[in-house]
Every structure is written in structure tokens, then in C-alpha cells.
Amino acid sequence: MEKLKTASDLEKLRKNLINKKNSKNTVVSICSGTGCQAYTSENVVKAFIEEIKKQKLENKVDVKRTGCHGFCEKGPVVVIYPKEICYLQVKPADVSEIVTQTLAQGKTVDRLLYTDKKTDKKIVTESEIPFYKNQKRLIFGNNRRIDPKDIDDYIALGGYKALTKALLEMKPTQVLDEVKNSNLRGRGGGGFPAGRKWETTRNASETPKYVIVNCDEGDPGAYMDRSLMEGNPHSVIEGFIIGAYAIGSNQGYIYIRQEYPLAVENTEQAIKQAREYGFLGKNILGSGFDFDITIHRGAGAFVSGESSALMSAVEGCVGEPRSKYIHTAISGVWNKPTCLNNVETWANVPFIINNGSKWFSDIGTKDSKGTKIFSLVGNVNNTGLVEVPMGITLREIIYDIGGGIPNGKKLKAVQTGGPSGGCIPENLLDLHVDFDELSKVGSMMGSGGMIVMDEDTCMVDVARYFVNFLADESCGKCIPCREGLRHMIQILDKITSGDATEKDIELLQELSEVVQMASLCALGQTAPNPILSTLKYFRNEYEAHLRGECPAKVCKPLITYYIDPKKCKACGLCLKNCPTNAITGQKKEPHVIHIEKCTKCGTCFDVCKFDAVVKKTGEKNKNKKEKTIVAG
Amino acid sequence: MAKEKNKTDFVGVRLTKEQTKALSKLQKNSELSKTDVLLRGLEILSEYYALGLDRPPLNMELKKLEQEAIHHLNELKKIKQKEDAVKQLVQELKDVDQIIDEYNGEKSALIQILLKIQAKNSWLPKPALLWVSERLDIPMSQILNIATFYKAFSLEPRGKHLVRVCLGTACHVRGGPKILQAAEQFLGIKSGETTSDFKFTLESVNCLGCCALGPVMMVDEEYHGKLTPSKVGDILSDYQKDTKKVEEKIIAQ
Numbered sequence: 031m032e033k034l035k036t037a038s039d040l041e042k043l044r045k046n047l048i049n050k051k052n053s054k055n056t057v058v059s060i061c062s063g064t065g066c067q068a069y070t071s072e073n074v075v076k077a078f079i080e081e082i083k084k085q086k087l088e089n090k091v092d093v094k095r096t097g098c099h100g101f102c103e104k105g106p107v108v109v110i111y112p113k114e115i116c117y118l119q120v121k122p123a124d125v126s127e128i129v130t131q132t133l134a135q136g137k138t139v140d141r142l143l144y145t146d147k148k149t150d151k152k153i154v155t156e157s158e159i160p161f162y163k164n165q166k167r168l169i170f171g172n173n174r175r176i177d178p179k180d181i182d183d184y185i186a187l188g189g190y191k192a193l194t195k196a197l198l199e200m201k202p203t204q205v206l207d208e209v210k211n212s213n214l215r216g217r218g219g220g221g222f223p224a225g226r227k228w229e230t231t232r233n234a235s236e237t238p239k240y241v242i243v244n245c246d247e248g249d250p251g252a253y254m255d256r257s258l259m260e261g262n263p264h265s266v267i268e269g270f271i272i273g274a275y276a277i278g279s280n281q282g283y284i285y286i287r288q289e290y291p292l293a294v295e296n297t298e299q300a301i302k303q304a305r306e307y308g309f310l311g312k313n314i315l316g317s318g319f320d321f322d323i324t325i326h327r328g329a330g331a332f333v334s335g336e337s338s339a340l341m342s343a344v345e346g347c348v349g350e351p352r353s354k355y356i357h358t359a360i361s362g363v364w365n366k367p368t369c370l371n372n373v374e375t376w377a378n379v380p381f382i383i384n385n386g387s388k389w390f391s392d393i394g395t396k397d398s399k400g401t402k403i404f405s406l407v408g409n410v411n412n413t414g415l416v417e418v419p420m421g422i423t424l425r426e427i428i429y430d431i432g433g434g435i436p437n438g439k440k441l442k443a444v445q446t447g448g449p450s451g452g453c454i455p456e457n458l459l460d461l462h463v464d465f466d467e468l469s470k471v472g473s474m475m476g477s478g479g480m481i482v483m484d485e486d487t488c489m490v491d492v493a494r495y496f497v498n499f500l501a502d503e504s505c506g507k508c509i510p511c512r513e514g515l516r517h518m519i520q521i522l523d524k525i526t527s528g529d530a531t532e533k534d535i536e537l538l539q540e541l542s543e544v545v546q547m548a549s550l551c552a553l554g555q556t557a558p559n560p561i562l563s564t565l566k567y568f569r570n571e572y573e574a575h576l577r578g579e580c581p582a583k584v585c586k587p588l589i590t591y592y593i594d595p596k597k598c599k600a601c602g603l604c605l606k607n608c609p610t611n612a613i614t615g616q617k618k619e620p621h622v623i624h625i626e627k628c629t630k631c632g633t634c635f636d637v638c639k640f641d642a643v644v645k646k647t648g649e650k651n652k653n654k655k656e657k658t659i660v661a662g
Numbered sequence: 663m664a665k666e667k668n669k670t671d672f673v674g675v676r677l678t679k680e681q682t683k684a685l686s687k688l689q690k691n692s693e694l695s696k697t698d699v700l701l702r703g704l705e706i707l708s709e710y711y712a713l714g715l716d717r718p719p720l721n722m723e724l725k726k727l728e729q730e731a732i733h734h735l736n737e738l739k740k741i742k743q744k745e746d747a748v749k750q751l752v753q754e755l756k757d758v759d760q761i762i763d764e765y766n767g768e769k770s771a772l773i774q775i776l777l778k779i780q781a782k783n784s785w786l787p788k789p790a791l792l793w794v795s796e797r798l799d800i801p802m803s804q805i806l807n808i809a810t811f812y813k814a815f816s817l818e819p820r821g822k823h824l825v826r827v828c829l830g831t832a833c834h835v836r837g838g839p840k841i842l843q844a845a846e847q848f849l850g851i852k853s854g855e856t857t858s859d860f861k862f863t864l865e866s867v868n869c870l871g872c873c874a875l876g877p878v879m880m881v882d883e884e885y886h887g888k889l890t891p892s893k894v895g896d897i898l899s900d901y902q903k904d905t906k907k908v909e910e911k912i913i914a915q
Binding site (some may be wrong): 064067068069088102103247248249250252253256287288289290291325326328329330331332343345346347348349350396405407408409413414415425445448449479481483487492495496499502503505609631632633636 | 768769770771773774776777804807808811812813814815826829830831832833834835836840843845865868869870871872873874876877878883884885886887890891
């Protein structure tokens with residue numbers, strides 16, 4: 031690769047690449063995101079390469095491994111361009127049929143197409159599938175067209191155009207103004223205006239200045255940063271360089287979570303290629319601006335995603351937060367001004383520079399502009415990554431894009447904002463999703479996790495799960511968070527085992543408010559959100575637990591398993607599978623569960639084909655009452 | 663009585679059957695009388711005794727020498743083992759050196775260096791940490807602070823395969839805890855423990871970042887999604903077999 035020295039060099043390269051691409055007609059793009067790789071997409075890729083060779087189509091067809099397409103539920107996903115034919119759940123055994131039918135003869139293989147559940151019709155093109163049709167794919171859209179390991183793919187699609195525009199046609203302050211005018215808000219959780227943050231660092235007196243990409247996506251249930259970093263690393267890098275130019279920084283760090291090895295691999299490769307073309311290094315594109323990037327891998331600590339903790343980790347120290355009476359934008363890494371933004375925030379920048387702040391601020395609501403990527407997961411039909419304009423309703427996301435709740439179950443709540451967010455009940459589904467609306471109902475945008483919960487989810491158990499998680503991840507530096515969360519778990523344990531009273535709930539509420547007010551960093555300050563929001567919307571469930579009932583039949587101490595003798599066909603399946611031998615029964619006789627031996631693991635419930643195993647709740651208190659009567 | 667029968671008297675010397683046979687053979691070859699041969703033999707024997715070689719007998723002496731030789735051999739083996747251990751340690755420290763040099767010995771790269779050591783050994787051996795402390799001039803207390811703070815590090819040896827069961831929110835609502843239970847049952851250990859044969863270490867993690875496939879389990883670098891408790895045993899037993907193959911390979915090498 032030759033270093034590009036001017037803007038015209040880049041345009042020449044782009045033209046060459048486009049011409050080269052046009053000479054080949056068909057492209058088979060196979061999703062190789064982590065999700066599809068788990069479905070062994072690599073075997074599909076190999077099968078395609080082999081079959082194409084076998085049928086002598088190498089000169090007409092290109093095979094491409096791309097980043098995550100987002101429709102992870104139906105992976106591995108294969109899209110054939112230019113017709114955009116989308117095949118879902120493709121197995122290596124299907125490949126020869128696709129090559130013979132579609133690539134050689136131009137016919138579609140109907141059984142691999144998406145079937146619309148409402149009309150039972152087959153849908154051929156990717157963009158017509160309801161999951162994609164109702165999205166606005168801006169940041170995430172190029173993932174499916176790009177091989178993340180090949181910078182040429184990104185350049186051919188207009189990549190690094192924004193960089194040349196910013197570096198050669200605009201002054202740093204003009205870039206800054208453009209971002210400020212766009213009203214881009216940080217996508218990492220807090221929603222702080224990115225432009226204002228940039229300005230603070232730019233105006234800080236100390237030098238050198240640093241910039242950081244935060245890809246420490248620790249929120250359980252969220253993986254959009256991963257898919258962006260893995261699938262289109264150059265879009266983040268381009269935005270990052272533009273930001274550094276506006277801020278006046280010459281050194282950047284990309285902090286990537288330890289659990290994301292593929293993201294590290296692809297980003298390393300992308301940085302290497304960007305250096306070879308001269309987008310990084312000294313005198314970028316002849317503008318006189320120098321900038322380079324170092325990757326810093328995380329080592330597994332949720333709290334390290336907090337900005338001051340992350341900066342401490344970059345310095346090579348323990349990733350604990352500090353009190354921010356001086357903002358990190360003024361005194362961050364090595365006490366120098368440091369601007370930290372989330373992956374998605376940086377990836378928005380090239381779009382703003384290319385299309386202008388006006389175009390960007392036309393998308394979204396009054397105070398939340400642009401689009402947001404959510405990871406739509408949990409009890410929903412179409413799990414995956416969805417990019418939607420701000421202001422869309424939760425109902426549209428869950429039902430139009432997500433396809434509703436599986437197995438005919440009812441929706442109970444949607445949890446947004448990760449462990450620090452809150453649970454939104456079904457009756458608020460018409461809420462317009464943006465930063466402020468979500469905060470108003472006691473939740474938050476967070477990094478964009480959206481976990482759908484059906485009627486079989488116990489909200490007290492969910493609250494306990496989150497507090498447990500946060501107590502585990504609390505660094506222990508400040509007492510309200512460390513001790514407060516520990517005691518909150520104790521109370522929640524008491525509630526979920528049916529031993530609590532009304533007073534415990536009052537204490538829980540009070541404790542939550544103290545932790546919220548007195549904690550050092552955002553982890554502690556937002557930790558009570560799951561409790562407060564469930565107390566607000568699902569207080570009846572807490573009260574049921576006081577009576578010894580778990581309405582969703584989840585909390586182990588409050589349920590018992592029991593075999594309905596009328597339904598039991600004495601097949602012996604539960605008896606064979608029971609790990610503690612708690613089930614007895616003869617042939618042709620209904621089986622019985624012996625409660626004293628039962629560990630309530632639920633295996634019998636899962637294996638029974640006749641729905642004869644039933645969960646009961648409320649038995650515990652009945653026994654208690656009976657006992658007291660006897661004692662009395 | 664039977665023994666008595668086997669023996670014959672010869673010039674006042676008691677001989678066994680075999681001795682008589684040997685005597686006849688000698689006599690035939692030497693064309694001397696049996697008595698002459700016997701007397702000559704006794705003469706030689708007395709000469710031998712006169713030399714004072716009877717105590718201790720020769721074969722005992724030989725055994726002693728043999729034992730000494732074995733002892734020395736064992737010592738040599740031990741020395742060789744020690745030498746190998748030292749060589750290995752030196753090699754390990756050289757590897758650590760190489761990792762440190764990759765980062766130009768920068769103090770701020772401490773976490774990155776520890777991550778690479780962890781990836782190489784699957785745990786952080788003490789000599790390696792001491793060496794890092796020496797080279798980077800960072801006190802051991804600070805290194806241990808980091809090694810115990812972050813979840814990626816282990817100060818104890820871990821199994822050949824690292825099994826990580828995801829208990830993130832998406833996996834939690836789709837039955838992740840049951841997957842962990844199944845893995846615990848199959849391996850016979852609790853989360854956070856290592857099997858006694860060092861084949862598996864079981865851990866639960868808070869999110870593996872492929873939530874759409876929940877519940878998810880990761881074995882080494884491979885993801886296994888959309889699990890049911892019954893699938894867990896099948897997957898893990900595949901790795902168990904694989905371990906055998908790996909062991910065979912190591913032995914073959």
C-alpha cells in the first residue's frame with residue numbers, strides 16, 4: 031500500500047477500487063459477527079468457496095466475510111448482491127443448492143427466505159424483511175457491505191471522505207461547531223452533549239491532550255459497540271481522528287473489553303491499514319496534523335467502563351473511579367485533559383461532517399438527535415441489533431421490528447439502560463424512546479440494552495439479579511455503594527424467600543435513596559434504579575412475596591413442584607432425569623415428587639411432554655399457618 | 663530322604679547329583695581320574711580361600727556397586743529435572759521479558775503485560791510476577807492489587823479448558839442459571855473451581871456479548887448458543903475427548 035499524501039490521492043484510489051469492484055458482478059456476503067460465528071458461519075464460508083470453485087464461477091462471484099448484520103436470531107445470514115437476496119439460517123449443506131440455483135441460474139431458494147408470519151409470504155430482499163424495513167440503519171448500515179479486515183471496502187463506500195473534508199477544508203473550530211450544532215449526545219449512557227465535552231477539553235490549558243474510545247461494554251444484555259467495533263472499525267477510527275483534530279489531541283486510546291477478542295483483532299488490523307494509507311501517523315493527508323492510536327485491552331471489571339476508572343486503567347493502575355470535582359475533560363489520563371466518548375458516539379461523527387449538522391439534527395426528537403442502536407434481546411421473537419431514529423415508540427421496536435413475544439406469552443416489562451436502568455411496564459409501551467423520556471419514567475438510555483421480559487419473569491427476582499450483579503462489580507472504594515448494596519441484597523433475599531414484612535420494603539426504599547445520593551460514581555448512584563423502578567411499577571409483586579407467593583413462579587423458596595396425576599402418563603422421563611432421585615412411581619401409575627428430596631431444579635418441568643409437572647406457589651405460608659394453628 | 667539319595671560320597675566329600683555330573687564331564691575332558699580332578703579342585707579352592715577373597719562374597723560386592731550406580735543415576739535424574747525446571751523457568755522469564763519489551767518496559771502497560779502472561783500460561787505464576795515487578799520497578803503489592811481486582815486474572819493454575827457460562831440479563835431471563843447448574847453437575851465442581859485432573863475450570867460471567875443467542879456458554883474461544891441443559895453434557899464431553907487427543911499429541915512429541 032502506498033501512503034496517500036493528498037485528498038486527490040484518496041479520490042483516485044476510490045475510483046480505482048470502485049472500477050475494480052464493478053468488474054465482478056455478484057457478491058456473496060456472509061455475516062461473520064460473533065453471533066453467526068457461534069452458529070459456525072465459517073463452515074458456510076468455506077463451503078461457498080469450495081462450491082464456487084467446483085462450479086467454476088470464481089471469476090463471476092466474490093465471497094465476503096462481513097461484520098454483524100444484526101439479525102442474530104436467524105444466523106448465519108447470507109446476502110447475495112446486487113439483488114440483495116437474503117437467506118437465513120444457512121447451513122453448509124444448503125450451499126451447493128444456493129450456488130446452483132441462485133448464483134448459476136438466478137433463481138431463489140425459497141425455503142431459506144424469510145417468511146412473514148402474518149401473511150405467510152416469502153420475502154426475497156433483505157430490506158423488505160420487517161426486521162430491517164422498520165429500522166433506520168445509518169451507523170450500522172455499512173456493516174453488511176464491508177469486510178472489516180479490508181480498508182479498501184470501506185474506502186470504496188466513501189470512507190475517509192469526511193476525514194479529508196474536516197482536515198483539509200475545515201478549521202478545528204469549524205469541526206467543533208458542526209458537532210455542537212448537531213446536538214449529538216454521548217451514546218454511552220449519560221447522554222452528555224458530545225460537542226460541549228470536546229470544547230471543554232479543547233479549551234483546557236494543559237497539554238498534551240488525549241482522546242479515548244470507550245469500548246468497555248460491560249452492560250449485560252448489550253453488544254452493539256462490539257458489533258460496530260468488529261464489523262466496521264474504520265467508521266469509528268475515522269470519527270475518532272476527526273474528533274482528535276477538533277480537540278487538538280495527537281494521541282488516542284481505544285479501550286476494548288477483555289471478552290471481545292475479535293474486536294481487538296479487527297481494530298488492530300484496521301489501525302495498521304489506516305497507518306499504511308497515511309490516515310494515522312505524521313502529517314495526515316498533508317494537513318500537518320499528527321495523530322496515532324494505541325489499543326488498551328480491559329481485564330474484566332464492569333466499573334472500569336466509568337470514565338475516571340477507565341482512565342486510571344489506561345495508566346496501568348487499578349480501574350477504580352475517583353470523585354470528579356474536576357471533570358476528566360480537564361484532568362483525565364495522567365492529569366491531562368482527556369475527552370472520552372463511546373464507540374457509537376465517535377461513529378456518528380463522519381456522518382455529521384459529510385452531511386452537515388442540519389441533516390443530522392433533522393433526525394430524532396427535540397433534545398435527542400440522530401439514531402440509536404439497541405440490542406433487542408430476551409423474550410422477543412427477533413433478537414438482534416436494531417438501529418432506530420430517536421423518538422420511536424417501544425411498541426414499534428418490540429412488535430414491528432422485534433416481531434412480538436414468543437410462544438404466545440404476554441409482555442410484562444422492558445428493561446433498558448443495563449443494570450443501572452429500570453424496568454418499564456407494559457402500559458407505557460407507547461413511550462417515545464429518547465434520553466429524557468426514559469429518564470422521566472425512572473429508567474435510562476444507558477448504552478442501549480433493551481431486554482424484553484415476558485409474563486414468566488419475576489420482577490423481584492430481576493431486581494435482585496441486578497443488585498447482585500452490581501454488588502459483585504462494586505469496587506468497594508466508597509461505603510454507601512459497597513455496604514448499601516450488600517444490605518439491599520440481604521433484604522431482597524428475605525423478600526424472595528417469603529420471610530419479609532412490609533417494614534423491609536420501606537427499609538429497602540430508604541436504603542435505595544441513600545445509596546443513590548451518597549455514592550461516589552455513577553455505578554452506585556444508579557444502582558438502586560432497578561429496585562426503585564420495580565417498586566414503582568410492580569409493587570403488587572413485592573407484596574405478593576410478603577404473602578409467600580411468587581406470581582411468576584420463579585423464586586425457588588416460594589414454589590413447589592407437583593405432578594398432576596390426571597395428566598401423568600407414567601412415561602418415566604422425569605424419574606430418569608431427576609438429579610436427586612426425588613421422583614418415584616411404577617409403570618402405569620402416576621409418579622410422585624417427594625418434596626423433602628426435591629431441589630427445585632425444574633428438570634422434570636422441562637422434560638415432561640404432557641405438561642403434567644406443575645409449579646405451585648403460596649404453599650410455604652399455608653404450611654406456616656397450619657403449623658401455627660396446630661401450635662396454637 | 664529324597665535329598666539324601668541325590669548325594670553320593672566321594673573320597674569323604676559329599677556331592678550332589680549335578681556336582682557328580684560336572685565332575686564326570688571334567689574328568690572325561692582332562693583324562694584324569696575323578697579323584698584327581700576333585701583333589702585339584704579342592705586345591706584351587708584352598709588357594710582361593712588363602713587369598714582372603716571369601717569375605718564379602720563377590721556377587722554381594724557387585725550388588726553394592728550396582729546399587730551405588732542406581733543411586734547416582736537417580737541423583738543425575740533429579741539434577742536433570744532441576745535443570746529442566748530452571749531452564750523452563752528461564753524460558754518463562756524470557757517470554758515475560760519479550761512481552762515487556764513489546765511494550766518498551768512502560769509502566770502504564772502493566773495490565774496489558776499481565777493479560778499476555780495470563781493468556782500464555784492461563785494463570786499468573788509467582789516467578790513471572792516477581793520478574794515483572796523487578797523489570798518495571800513496580801512493587802509486588804501493586805501488581806497483586808491489579809491481579810486480584812480484575813476478573814481476567816487467576817493466581818492459581820487453571821484447567822486446560824475454561825468453561826464460561828453467561829449469566830447476563832438476556833441469558834438470565836432465558837434460563838442461564840439452569841445451564842450453569844447442568845455444567846456444575848456434569849463436571850462435578852462448583853462455579854469458580856477447577857477439576858482435580860486440571861481439564862476444566864468452570865466460571866460464570868456477567869455477559870459474553872452475544873445476547874441474541876442466549877443462553878450462551880463459551881468454552882475456550884468457542885461460543886455455544888441457544889443451549890438447553892441437556893446439550894451442555896454433550897458439548898463438554900466432546901472437549902473431554904479432545905483433551906485426550908491433546909495429551910496423546912504431547913506424549914508423541
